[in-house]
Amino acid sequence: MSNWQSYIKEYRNYLKLERGLSENTIENYSFDIEKLLMFLSENKITESPILISEEIIQQFIYDVSSKVNAKSQARIISGLKSFFNYLVFEDYRDTTPMELIEVPKTGRKLPDTLSIEEIDNLIGAIDLSSFEGERNRAILETLYSCGLRVSELVALKISDLFFEEGFLKVTGKGDKQRFVPLSKSTEKYITIYKEQIRVQVNVQKGFEDTLFLNRRGKQLTRAMIFTIIKDLAKKINLAKVISPHTFRHSFATHLLENGADLRSIQLMLGHESITTTEIYMHLDTKFLADVLNNFHPRK
Known part of the structure:
Protein backbone atom coordinates (compact mmCIF):
# COMPACT_ATOMS: atom_id res chain seq x y z
CA MET A 1 0.00 0.00 0.00
CA SER A 2 3.08 2.25 -0.17
CA ASN A 3 1.91 3.75 -3.47
CA TRP A 4 -1.24 4.92 -1.67
CA GLN A 5 0.82 6.60 1.05
CA SER A 6 2.74 8.79 -1.42
CA TYR A 7 -0.51 10.04 -3.01
CA ILE A 8 -2.08 10.60 0.43
CA LYS A 9 0.97 12.62 1.48
CA GLU A 10 0.66 14.83 -1.61
CA TYR A 11 -3.07 15.18 -0.98
CA ARG A 12 -2.48 16.23 2.64
CA ASN A 13 0.00 18.89 1.47
CA TYR A 14 -2.55 20.14 -1.04
CA LEU A 15 -5.24 20.41 1.69
CA LYS A 16 -2.85 22.30 3.95
CA LEU A 17 -1.07 24.63 1.51
CA GLU A 18 -3.68 25.25 -1.18
CA ARG A 19 -6.95 24.74 0.68
CA GLY A 20 -5.68 26.15 3.97
CA LEU A 21 -7.44 23.49 6.06
CA SER A 22 -6.67 22.88 9.71
CA GLU A 23 -4.66 19.86 10.83
CA ASN A 24 -7.75 18.42 12.47
CA THR A 25 -9.81 18.65 9.26
CA ILE A 26 -6.95 17.13 7.25
CA GLU A 27 -6.84 14.21 9.72
CA ASN A 28 -10.56 13.62 9.18
CA TYR A 29 -10.10 13.58 5.40
CA SER A 30 -7.17 11.15 5.75
CA PHE A 31 -9.15 8.90 8.12
CA ASP A 32 -11.74 8.26 5.37
CA ILE A 33 -9.02 7.09 2.98
CA GLU A 34 -7.46 4.92 5.71
CA LYS A 35 -10.81 3.12 6.08
CA LEU A 36 -10.72 2.27 2.37
CA LEU A 37 -7.09 1.10 2.70
CA MET A 38 -8.04 -1.17 5.60
CA PHE A 39 -10.82 -2.71 3.48
CA LEU A 40 -8.43 -3.28 0.55
CA SER A 41 -5.84 -4.86 2.83
CA GLU A 42 -8.34 -7.17 4.55
CA ASN A 43 -9.61 -8.41 1.18
CA LYS A 44 -6.17 -8.61 -0.49
CA ILE A 45 -7.11 -6.07 -3.16
CA THR A 46 -3.95 -4.45 -4.52
CA GLU A 47 -5.20 -1.80 -6.99
CA SER A 48 -3.43 1.55 -6.74
CA PRO A 49 -5.38 4.83 -6.31
CA ILE A 50 -4.77 5.45 -10.02
CA LEU A 51 -6.31 2.15 -11.15
CA ILE A 52 -8.92 1.41 -8.48
CA SER A 53 -12.34 0.96 -10.09
CA GLU A 54 -15.81 2.16 -9.24
CA GLU A 55 -16.83 -1.44 -8.58
CA ILE A 56 -14.26 -1.91 -5.80
CA ILE A 57 -15.31 1.42 -4.26
CA GLN A 58 -18.93 0.26 -4.41
CA GLN A 59 -17.98 -2.99 -2.64
CA PHE A 60 -16.29 -0.90 0.05
CA TYR A 92 -3.15 11.34 -12.13
CA ARG A 93 -6.53 9.96 -13.26
CA ASP A 94 -8.81 10.80 -16.17
CA THR A 95 -11.99 10.15 -14.22
CA THR A 96 -13.05 9.65 -10.63
CA PRO A 97 -14.45 6.27 -9.51
CA MET A 98 -16.77 8.23 -7.19
CA GLU A 99 -18.72 9.93 -9.99
CA LEU A 100 -21.84 7.77 -9.71
CA ILE A 101 -21.54 6.70 -6.06
CA GLU A 102 -24.50 8.16 -4.24
CA VAL A 103 -24.54 9.62 -0.75
CA PRO A 104 -27.23 7.80 1.27
CA LYS A 105 -30.08 9.75 2.77
CA THR A 106 -29.82 9.98 6.54
CA GLY A 107 -31.32 6.96 8.21
CA ARG A 108 -31.27 4.79 5.09
CA LYS A 109 -28.88 1.93 4.38
CA LEU A 110 -27.58 1.61 0.85
CA PRO A 111 -29.75 -1.04 -0.82
CA ASP A 112 -27.85 -3.75 -2.58
CA THR A 113 -30.34 -6.32 -3.90
CA LEU A 114 -33.64 -6.27 -5.76
CA SER A 115 -36.23 -9.02 -5.37
CA ILE A 116 -37.32 -10.93 -8.48
CA GLU A 117 -40.71 -9.21 -8.19
CA GLU A 118 -39.08 -5.77 -8.10
CA ILE A 119 -37.02 -6.59 -11.20
CA ASP A 120 -40.17 -7.81 -12.99
CA ASN A 121 -41.98 -4.59 -11.99
CA LEU A 122 -39.14 -2.39 -13.25
CA ILE A 123 -39.02 -4.19 -16.61
CA GLY A 124 -42.82 -4.20 -16.76
CA ALA A 125 -42.87 -0.41 -16.36
CA ILE A 126 -40.96 0.13 -19.62
CA ASP A 127 -43.08 1.86 -22.29
CA LEU A 128 -42.65 -0.53 -25.21
CA SER A 129 -44.52 1.85 -27.53
CA SER A 130 -41.69 4.38 -27.28
CA PHE A 131 -38.73 4.24 -29.64
CA GLU A 132 -36.34 3.29 -26.84
CA GLY A 133 -38.69 0.84 -25.10
CA GLU A 134 -37.52 -2.40 -26.72
CA ARG A 135 -33.90 -1.29 -26.34
CA ASN A 136 -34.35 -0.52 -22.64
CA ARG A 137 -36.04 -3.87 -22.01
CA ALA A 138 -33.16 -5.67 -23.73
CA ILE A 139 -30.69 -3.64 -21.64
CA LEU A 140 -32.30 -4.49 -18.28
CA GLU A 141 -32.78 -8.14 -19.21
CA THR A 142 -29.09 -8.35 -20.19
CA LEU A 143 -27.90 -6.59 -17.02
CA TYR A 144 -29.88 -8.91 -14.78
CA SER A 145 -29.63 -12.18 -16.74
CA CYS A 146 -25.90 -11.90 -17.48
CA GLY A 147 -24.68 -9.94 -14.43
CA LEU A 148 -22.72 -7.44 -16.51
CA ARG A 149 -20.93 -4.33 -15.28
CA VAL A 150 -22.46 -1.20 -16.82
CA SER A 151 -19.17 -0.52 -18.66
CA GLU A 152 -19.36 -4.01 -20.17
CA LEU A 153 -22.96 -3.53 -21.24
CA VAL A 154 -22.41 -0.25 -23.12
CA ALA A 155 -19.34 -1.73 -24.86
CA LEU A 156 -21.15 -4.87 -26.09
CA LYS A 157 -20.71 -5.53 -29.83
CA ILE A 158 -23.01 -7.32 -32.23
CA SER A 159 -20.00 -9.53 -32.97
CA ASP A 160 -19.99 -10.50 -29.26
CA LEU A 161 -23.35 -12.27 -29.64
CA PHE A 162 -22.94 -16.03 -29.98
CA PHE A 163 -26.62 -17.00 -29.98
CA GLU A 164 -26.07 -20.42 -31.52
CA GLU A 165 -23.73 -21.38 -28.69
CA GLY A 166 -25.86 -19.56 -26.10
CA PHE A 167 -23.14 -17.13 -24.92
CA LEU A 168 -22.17 -13.47 -24.85
CA LYS A 169 -18.50 -12.56 -25.19
CA VAL A 170 -17.83 -9.89 -22.57
CA THR A 171 -14.77 -7.67 -22.37
CA GLY A 172 -14.18 -6.81 -18.72
CA LYS A 173 -11.59 -4.92 -16.70
CA GLY A 174 -8.10 -4.93 -18.15
CA ASP A 175 -9.55 -6.05 -21.52
CA LYS A 176 -9.99 -9.55 -20.10
CA GLN A 177 -12.59 -11.53 -22.04
CA ARG A 178 -15.03 -14.08 -20.73
CA PHE A 179 -18.05 -15.94 -22.06
CA VAL A 180 -21.30 -15.53 -20.13
CA PRO A 181 -24.30 -17.86 -20.66
CA LEU A 182 -27.26 -16.23 -22.36
CA SER A 183 -30.85 -17.31 -21.66
CA LYS A 184 -33.31 -17.82 -24.53
CA SER A 185 -35.57 -15.05 -23.21
CA THR A 186 -32.70 -12.52 -23.13
CA GLU A 187 -31.64 -13.62 -26.62
CA LYS A 188 -35.23 -13.00 -27.76
CA TYR A 189 -35.32 -9.43 -26.38
CA ILE A 190 -31.91 -8.57 -27.85
CA THR A 191 -33.05 -9.95 -31.24
CA ILE A 192 -36.28 -7.90 -31.18
CA TYR A 193 -34.29 -4.73 -30.45
CA LYS A 194 -31.56 -5.51 -32.99
CA GLU A 195 -33.89 -6.46 -35.84
CA GLN A 196 -36.79 -4.06 -35.27
CA ILE A 197 -35.40 -0.94 -33.56
CA ARG A 198 -31.66 -0.70 -34.16
CA VAL A 199 -32.10 -1.04 -37.94
CA GLN A 200 -34.04 2.26 -37.92
CA VAL A 201 -31.13 4.17 -36.34
CA ASN A 202 -28.70 6.17 -38.49
CA VAL A 203 -25.52 4.52 -37.14
CA GLN A 204 -22.56 6.88 -36.86
CA LYS A 205 -19.13 5.95 -38.18
CA GLY A 206 -17.20 3.81 -35.71
CA PHE A 207 -20.34 2.44 -34.00
CA GLU A 208 -21.47 -0.02 -36.70
CA ASP A 209 -20.74 -3.00 -34.42
CA THR A 210 -21.94 -1.41 -31.13
CA LEU A 211 -25.07 -3.22 -29.94
CA PHE A 212 -26.94 -0.65 -27.85
CA LEU A 213 -27.17 2.77 -29.50
CA ASN A 214 -28.71 6.11 -28.59
CA ARG A 215 -31.01 8.03 -30.95
CA ARG A 216 -28.01 9.69 -32.60
CA GLY A 217 -26.51 6.33 -33.56
CA LYS A 218 -23.69 6.35 -31.01
CA GLN A 219 -22.76 4.20 -28.02
CA LEU A 220 -24.81 4.81 -24.90
CA THR A 221 -23.04 6.38 -21.93
CA ARG A 222 -22.91 4.77 -18.51
CA ALA A 223 -24.76 7.78 -17.11
CA MET A 224 -27.62 7.16 -19.56
CA ILE A 225 -28.09 3.62 -18.22
CA PHE A 226 -28.25 5.06 -14.68
CA THR A 227 -30.91 7.54 -15.83
CA ILE A 228 -33.04 4.84 -17.51
CA ILE A 229 -33.02 2.76 -14.32
CA LYS A 230 -33.70 5.68 -11.98
CA ASP A 231 -36.63 6.85 -14.10
CA LEU A 232 -38.17 3.37 -13.99
CA ALA A 233 -37.66 3.14 -10.21
CA LYS A 234 -39.47 6.46 -9.84
CA LYS A 235 -42.27 5.24 -12.12
CA ILE A 236 -43.04 2.23 -9.89
CA ASN A 237 -42.41 4.18 -6.64
CA LEU A 238 -39.55 1.86 -5.68
CA ALA A 239 -38.35 2.87 -2.22
CA LYS A 240 -34.72 2.00 -2.97
CA VAL A 241 -31.80 3.88 -4.49
CA ILE A 242 -30.67 1.61 -7.33
CA SER A 243 -28.12 1.60 -10.13
CA PRO A 244 -26.99 -0.78 -12.91
CA HIS A 245 -24.70 -2.38 -10.30
CA THR A 246 -27.82 -3.38 -8.33
CA PHE A 247 -28.85 -5.70 -11.19
CA ARG A 248 -25.38 -7.31 -11.24
CA HIS A 249 -25.48 -7.82 -7.49
CA SER A 250 -29.04 -9.21 -7.67
CA PHE A 251 -27.94 -11.61 -10.43
CA ALA A 252 -25.20 -13.01 -8.18
CA THR A 253 -27.32 -13.11 -5.02
CA HIS A 254 -30.26 -14.87 -6.69
CA LEU A 255 -27.92 -17.45 -8.23
CA LEU A 256 -26.38 -18.16 -4.82
CA GLU A 257 -29.77 -18.33 -3.11
CA ASN A 258 -30.88 -20.89 -5.68
CA GLY A 259 -27.90 -23.16 -5.10
CA ALA A 260 -25.19 -21.98 -7.54
CA ASP A 261 -21.63 -22.35 -6.27
CA LEU A 262 -19.31 -19.40 -5.73
CA ARG A 263 -16.78 -20.58 -8.32
CA SER A 264 -19.40 -20.58 -11.11
CA ILE A 265 -20.64 -17.14 -10.04
CA GLN A 266 -17.04 -15.89 -9.96
CA LEU A 267 -16.49 -17.01 -13.57
CA MET A 268 -19.72 -15.38 -14.77
CA LEU A 269 -19.00 -12.10 -12.96
CA GLY A 270 -15.43 -12.03 -14.25
CA HIS A 271 -13.84 -11.70 -10.80
CA GLU A 272 -10.14 -12.54 -10.82
CA SER A 273 -10.23 -13.68 -7.20
CA ILE A 274 -12.99 -15.62 -5.47
CA THR A 275 -12.38 -13.29 -2.49
CA THR A 276 -13.98 -10.51 -4.54
CA THR A 277 -17.01 -12.71 -5.19
CA GLU A 278 -17.29 -13.40 -1.47
CA ILE A 279 -17.20 -9.66 -0.73
CA TYR A 280 -19.92 -9.26 -3.31
CA MET A 281 -22.32 -11.61 -1.54
CA HIS A 282 -24.52 -9.89 1.03
CA LEU A 283 -27.07 -12.53 1.87
CA ASP A 284 -29.83 -11.70 4.30
CA THR A 285 -29.91 -13.58 7.59
CA LYS A 286 -33.15 -15.33 6.69
CA PHE A 287 -31.44 -17.11 3.78
CA LEU A 288 -28.54 -18.18 6.03
CA ALA A 289 -31.01 -19.49 8.60
CA ASP A 290 -32.76 -21.50 5.86
CA VAL A 291 -29.41 -23.01 4.80
CA LEU A 292 -28.71 -24.08 8.40
CA ASN A 293 -32.20 -25.55 8.84
CA ASN A 294 -32.06 -27.45 5.56
CA PHE A 295 -28.53 -28.81 5.64
CA HIS A 296 -27.23 -29.07 9.19
CA PRO A 297 -27.52 -32.55 10.76
CA ARG A 298 -28.68 -31.06 14.09
CA LYS A 299 -31.51 -29.02 12.58
Whole structure:
Protein backbone atom coordinates (compact mmCIF):
# COMPACT_ATOMS: atom_id res chain seq x y z
CA MET A 1 0.00 0.00 0.00
CA SER A 2 3.08 2.25 -0.17
CA ASN A 3 1.91 3.75 -3.47
CA TRP A 4 -1.24 4.92 -1.67
CA GLN A 5 0.82 6.60 1.05
CA SER A 6 2.74 8.79 -1.42
CA TYR A 7 -0.51 10.04 -3.01
CA ILE A 8 -2.08 10.60 0.43
CA LYS A 9 0.97 12.62 1.48
CA GLU A 10 0.66 14.83 -1.61
CA TYR A 11 -3.07 15.18 -0.98
CA ARG A 12 -2.48 16.23 2.64
CA ASN A 13 0.00 18.89 1.47
CA TYR A 14 -2.55 20.14 -1.04
CA LEU A 15 -5.24 20.41 1.69
CA LYS A 16 -2.85 22.30 3.95
CA LEU A 17 -1.07 24.63 1.51
CA GLU A 18 -3.68 25.25 -1.18
CA ARG A 19 -6.95 24.74 0.68
CA GLY A 20 -5.68 26.15 3.97
CA LEU A 21 -7.44 23.49 6.06
CA SER A 22 -6.67 22.88 9.71
CA GLU A 23 -4.66 19.86 10.83
CA ASN A 24 -7.75 18.42 12.47
CA THR A 25 -9.81 18.65 9.26
CA ILE A 26 -6.95 17.13 7.25
CA GLU A 27 -6.84 14.21 9.72
CA ASN A 28 -10.56 13.62 9.18
CA TYR A 29 -10.10 13.58 5.40
CA SER A 30 -7.17 11.15 5.75
CA PHE A 31 -9.15 8.90 8.12
CA ASP A 32 -11.74 8.26 5.37
CA ILE A 33 -9.02 7.09 2.98
CA GLU A 34 -7.46 4.92 5.71
CA LYS A 35 -10.81 3.12 6.08
CA LEU A 36 -10.72 2.27 2.37
CA LEU A 37 -7.09 1.10 2.70
CA MET A 38 -8.04 -1.17 5.60
CA PHE A 39 -10.82 -2.71 3.48
CA LEU A 40 -8.43 -3.28 0.55
CA SER A 41 -5.84 -4.86 2.83
CA GLU A 42 -8.34 -7.17 4.55
CA ASN A 43 -9.61 -8.41 1.18
CA LYS A 44 -6.17 -8.61 -0.49
CA ILE A 45 -7.11 -6.07 -3.16
CA THR A 46 -3.95 -4.45 -4.52
CA GLU A 47 -5.20 -1.80 -6.99
CA SER A 48 -3.43 1.55 -6.74
CA PRO A 49 -5.38 4.83 -6.31
CA ILE A 50 -4.77 5.45 -10.02
CA LEU A 51 -6.31 2.15 -11.15
CA ILE A 52 -8.92 1.41 -8.48
CA SER A 53 -12.34 0.96 -10.09
CA GLU A 54 -15.81 2.16 -9.24
CA GLU A 55 -16.83 -1.44 -8.58
CA ILE A 56 -14.26 -1.91 -5.80
CA ILE A 57 -15.31 1.42 -4.26
CA GLN A 58 -18.93 0.26 -4.41
CA GLN A 59 -17.98 -2.99 -2.64
CA PHE A 60 -16.29 -0.90 0.05
CA ILE A 61 -19.42 1.26 0.43
CA TYR A 62 -21.56 -1.89 0.78
CA ASP A 63 -19.18 -3.12 3.47
CA VAL A 64 -19.23 0.22 5.30
CA SER A 65 -23.03 0.46 5.09
CA SER A 66 -23.38 -2.63 7.30
CA LYS A 67 -21.10 -1.16 9.98
CA VAL A 68 -21.87 2.56 10.29
CA ASN A 69 -24.92 4.80 10.11
CA ALA A 70 -25.99 6.81 7.06
CA LYS A 71 -24.41 10.01 8.38
CA SER A 72 -21.00 8.33 8.74
CA GLN A 73 -21.39 6.71 5.30
CA ALA A 74 -22.07 10.12 3.79
CA ARG A 75 -18.96 11.59 5.41
CA ILE A 76 -16.74 8.75 4.19
CA ILE A 77 -18.10 9.05 0.64
CA SER A 78 -17.58 12.81 0.74
CA GLY A 79 -13.97 12.36 1.92
CA LEU A 80 -13.21 9.85 -0.82
CA LYS A 81 -14.81 12.09 -3.46
CA SER A 82 -12.49 14.90 -2.39
CA PHE A 83 -9.42 12.63 -2.65
CA PHE A 84 -10.25 11.26 -6.10
CA ASN A 85 -11.25 14.71 -7.38
CA TYR A 86 -7.76 15.85 -6.34
CA LEU A 87 -6.19 12.96 -8.32
CA VAL A 88 -8.20 14.01 -11.39
CA PHE A 89 -7.27 17.67 -10.81
CA GLU A 90 -3.58 16.71 -10.76
CA ASP A 91 -4.00 14.58 -13.93
CA TYR A 92 -3.15 11.34 -12.13
CA ARG A 93 -6.53 9.96 -13.26
CA ASP A 94 -8.81 10.80 -16.17
CA THR A 95 -11.99 10.15 -14.22
CA THR A 96 -13.05 9.65 -10.63
CA PRO A 97 -14.45 6.27 -9.51
CA MET A 98 -16.77 8.23 -7.19
CA GLU A 99 -18.72 9.93 -9.99
CA LEU A 100 -21.84 7.77 -9.71
CA ILE A 101 -21.54 6.70 -6.06
CA GLU A 102 -24.50 8.16 -4.24
CA VAL A 103 -24.54 9.62 -0.75
CA PRO A 104 -27.23 7.80 1.27
CA LYS A 105 -30.08 9.75 2.77
CA THR A 106 -29.82 9.98 6.54
CA GLY A 107 -31.32 6.96 8.21
CA ARG A 108 -31.27 4.79 5.09
CA LYS A 109 -28.88 1.93 4.38
CA LEU A 110 -27.58 1.61 0.85
CA PRO A 111 -29.75 -1.04 -0.82
CA ASP A 112 -27.85 -3.75 -2.58
CA THR A 113 -30.34 -6.32 -3.90
CA LEU A 114 -33.64 -6.27 -5.76
CA SER A 115 -36.23 -9.02 -5.37
CA ILE A 116 -37.32 -10.93 -8.48
CA GLU A 117 -40.71 -9.21 -8.19
CA GLU A 118 -39.08 -5.77 -8.10
CA ILE A 119 -37.02 -6.59 -11.20
CA ASP A 120 -40.17 -7.81 -12.99
CA ASN A 121 -41.98 -4.59 -11.99
CA LEU A 122 -39.14 -2.39 -13.25
CA ILE A 123 -39.02 -4.19 -16.61
CA GLY A 124 -42.82 -4.20 -16.76
CA ALA A 125 -42.87 -0.41 -16.36
CA ILE A 126 -40.96 0.13 -19.62
CA ASP A 127 -43.08 1.86 -22.29
CA LEU A 128 -42.65 -0.53 -25.21
CA SER A 129 -44.52 1.85 -27.53
CA SER A 130 -41.69 4.38 -27.28
CA PHE A 131 -38.73 4.24 -29.64
CA GLU A 132 -36.34 3.29 -26.84
CA GLY A 133 -38.69 0.84 -25.10
CA GLU A 134 -37.52 -2.40 -26.72
CA ARG A 135 -33.90 -1.29 -26.34
CA ASN A 136 -34.35 -0.52 -22.64
CA ARG A 137 -36.04 -3.87 -22.01
CA ALA A 138 -33.16 -5.67 -23.73
CA ILE A 139 -30.69 -3.64 -21.64
CA LEU A 140 -32.30 -4.49 -18.28
CA GLU A 141 -32.78 -8.14 -19.21
CA THR A 142 -29.09 -8.35 -20.19
CA LEU A 143 -27.90 -6.59 -17.02
CA TYR A 144 -29.88 -8.91 -14.78
CA SER A 145 -29.63 -12.18 -16.74
CA CYS A 146 -25.90 -11.90 -17.48
CA GLY A 147 -24.68 -9.94 -14.43
CA LEU A 148 -22.72 -7.44 -16.51
CA ARG A 149 -20.93 -4.33 -15.28
CA VAL A 150 -22.46 -1.20 -16.82
CA SER A 151 -19.17 -0.52 -18.66
CA GLU A 152 -19.36 -4.01 -20.17
CA LEU A 153 -22.96 -3.53 -21.24
CA VAL A 154 -22.41 -0.25 -23.12
CA ALA A 155 -19.34 -1.73 -24.86
CA LEU A 156 -21.15 -4.87 -26.09
CA LYS A 157 -20.71 -5.53 -29.83
CA ILE A 158 -23.01 -7.32 -32.23
CA SER A 159 -20.00 -9.53 -32.97
CA ASP A 160 -19.99 -10.50 -29.26
CA LEU A 161 -23.35 -12.27 -29.64
CA PHE A 162 -22.94 -16.03 -29.98
CA PHE A 163 -26.62 -17.00 -29.98
CA GLU A 164 -26.07 -20.42 -31.52
CA GLU A 165 -23.73 -21.38 -28.69
CA GLY A 166 -25.86 -19.56 -26.10
CA PHE A 167 -23.14 -17.13 -24.92
CA LEU A 168 -22.17 -13.47 -24.85
CA LYS A 169 -18.50 -12.56 -25.19
CA VAL A 170 -17.83 -9.89 -22.57
CA THR A 171 -14.77 -7.67 -22.37
CA GLY A 172 -14.18 -6.81 -18.72
CA LYS A 173 -11.59 -4.92 -16.70
CA GLY A 174 -8.10 -4.93 -18.15
CA ASP A 175 -9.55 -6.05 -21.52
CA LYS A 176 -9.99 -9.55 -20.10
CA GLN A 177 -12.59 -11.53 -22.04
CA ARG A 178 -15.03 -14.08 -20.73
CA PHE A 179 -18.05 -15.94 -22.06
CA VAL A 180 -21.30 -15.53 -20.13
CA PRO A 181 -24.30 -17.86 -20.66
CA LEU A 182 -27.26 -16.23 -22.36
CA SER A 183 -30.85 -17.31 -21.66
CA LYS A 184 -33.31 -17.82 -24.53
CA SER A 185 -35.57 -15.05 -23.21
CA THR A 186 -32.70 -12.52 -23.13
CA GLU A 187 -31.64 -13.62 -26.62
CA LYS A 188 -35.23 -13.00 -27.76
CA TYR A 189 -35.32 -9.43 -26.38
CA ILE A 190 -31.91 -8.57 -27.85
CA THR A 191 -33.05 -9.95 -31.24
CA ILE A 192 -36.28 -7.90 -31.18
CA TYR A 193 -34.29 -4.73 -30.45
CA LYS A 194 -31.56 -5.51 -32.99
CA GLU A 195 -33.89 -6.46 -35.84
CA GLN A 196 -36.79 -4.06 -35.27
CA ILE A 197 -35.40 -0.94 -33.56
CA ARG A 198 -31.66 -0.70 -34.16
CA VAL A 199 -32.10 -1.04 -37.94
CA GLN A 200 -34.04 2.26 -37.92
CA VAL A 201 -31.13 4.17 -36.34
CA ASN A 202 -28.70 6.17 -38.49
CA VAL A 203 -25.52 4.52 -37.14
CA GLN A 204 -22.56 6.88 -36.86
CA LYS A 205 -19.13 5.95 -38.18
CA GLY A 206 -17.20 3.81 -35.71
CA PHE A 207 -20.34 2.44 -34.00
CA GLU A 208 -21.47 -0.02 -36.70
CA ASP A 209 -20.74 -3.00 -34.42
CA THR A 210 -21.94 -1.41 -31.13
CA LEU A 211 -25.07 -3.22 -29.94
CA PHE A 212 -26.94 -0.65 -27.85
CA LEU A 213 -27.17 2.77 -29.50
CA ASN A 214 -28.71 6.11 -28.59
CA ARG A 215 -31.01 8.03 -30.95
CA ARG A 216 -28.01 9.69 -32.60
CA GLY A 217 -26.51 6.33 -33.56
CA LYS A 218 -23.69 6.35 -31.01
CA GLN A 219 -22.76 4.20 -28.02
CA LEU A 220 -24.81 4.81 -24.90
CA THR A 221 -23.04 6.38 -21.93
CA ARG A 222 -22.91 4.77 -18.51
CA ALA A 223 -24.76 7.78 -17.11
CA MET A 224 -27.62 7.16 -19.56
CA ILE A 225 -28.09 3.62 -18.22
CA PHE A 226 -28.25 5.06 -14.68
CA THR A 227 -30.91 7.54 -15.83
CA ILE A 228 -33.04 4.84 -17.51
CA ILE A 229 -33.02 2.76 -14.32
CA LYS A 230 -33.70 5.68 -11.98
CA ASP A 231 -36.63 6.85 -14.10
CA LEU A 232 -38.17 3.37 -13.99
CA ALA A 233 -37.66 3.14 -10.21
CA LYS A 234 -39.47 6.46 -9.84
CA LYS A 235 -42.27 5.24 -12.12
CA ILE A 236 -43.04 2.23 -9.89
CA ASN A 237 -42.41 4.18 -6.64
CA LEU A 238 -39.55 1.86 -5.68
CA ALA A 239 -38.35 2.87 -2.22
CA LYS A 240 -34.72 2.00 -2.97
CA VAL A 241 -31.80 3.88 -4.49
CA ILE A 242 -30.67 1.61 -7.33
CA SER A 243 -28.12 1.60 -10.13
CA PRO A 244 -26.99 -0.78 -12.91
CA HIS A 245 -24.70 -2.38 -10.30
CA THR A 246 -27.82 -3.38 -8.33
CA PHE A 247 -28.85 -5.70 -11.19
CA ARG A 248 -25.38 -7.31 -11.24
CA HIS A 249 -25.48 -7.82 -7.49
CA SER A 250 -29.04 -9.21 -7.67
CA PHE A 251 -27.94 -11.61 -10.43
CA ALA A 252 -25.20 -13.01 -8.18
CA THR A 253 -27.32 -13.11 -5.02
CA HIS A 254 -30.26 -14.87 -6.69
CA LEU A 255 -27.92 -17.45 -8.23
CA LEU A 256 -26.38 -18.16 -4.82
CA GLU A 257 -29.77 -18.33 -3.11
CA ASN A 258 -30.88 -20.89 -5.68
CA GLY A 259 -27.90 -23.16 -5.10
CA ALA A 260 -25.19 -21.98 -7.54
CA ASP A 261 -21.63 -22.35 -6.27
CA LEU A 262 -19.31 -19.40 -5.73
CA ARG A 263 -16.78 -20.58 -8.32
CA SER A 264 -19.40 -20.58 -11.11
CA ILE A 265 -20.64 -17.14 -10.04
CA GLN A 266 -17.04 -15.89 -9.96
CA LEU A 267 -16.49 -17.01 -13.57
CA MET A 268 -19.72 -15.38 -14.77
CA LEU A 269 -19.00 -12.10 -12.96
CA GLY A 270 -15.43 -12.03 -14.25
CA HIS A 271 -13.84 -11.70 -10.80
CA GLU A 272 -10.14 -12.54 -10.82
CA SER A 273 -10.23 -13.68 -7.20
CA ILE A 274 -12.99 -15.62 -5.47
CA THR A 275 -12.38 -13.29 -2.49
CA THR A 276 -13.98 -10.51 -4.54
CA THR A 277 -17.01 -12.71 -5.19
CA GLU A 278 -17.29 -13.40 -1.47
CA ILE A 279 -17.20 -9.66 -0.73
CA TYR A 280 -19.92 -9.26 -3.31
CA MET A 281 -22.32 -11.61 -1.54
CA HIS A 282 -24.52 -9.89 1.03
CA LEU A 283 -27.07 -12.53 1.87
CA ASP A 284 -29.83 -11.70 4.30
CA THR A 285 -29.91 -13.58 7.59
CA LYS A 286 -33.15 -15.33 6.69
CA PHE A 287 -31.44 -17.11 3.78
CA LEU A 288 -28.54 -18.18 6.03
CA ALA A 289 -31.01 -19.49 8.60
CA ASP A 290 -32.76 -21.50 5.86
CA VAL A 291 -29.41 -23.01 4.80
CA LEU A 292 -28.71 -24.08 8.40
CA ASN A 293 -32.20 -25.55 8.84
CA ASN A 294 -32.06 -27.45 5.56
CA PHE A 295 -28.53 -28.81 5.64
CA HIS A 296 -27.23 -29.07 9.19
CA PRO A 297 -27.52 -32.55 10.76
CA ARG A 298 -28.68 -31.06 14.09
CA LYS A 299 -31.51 -29.02 12.58
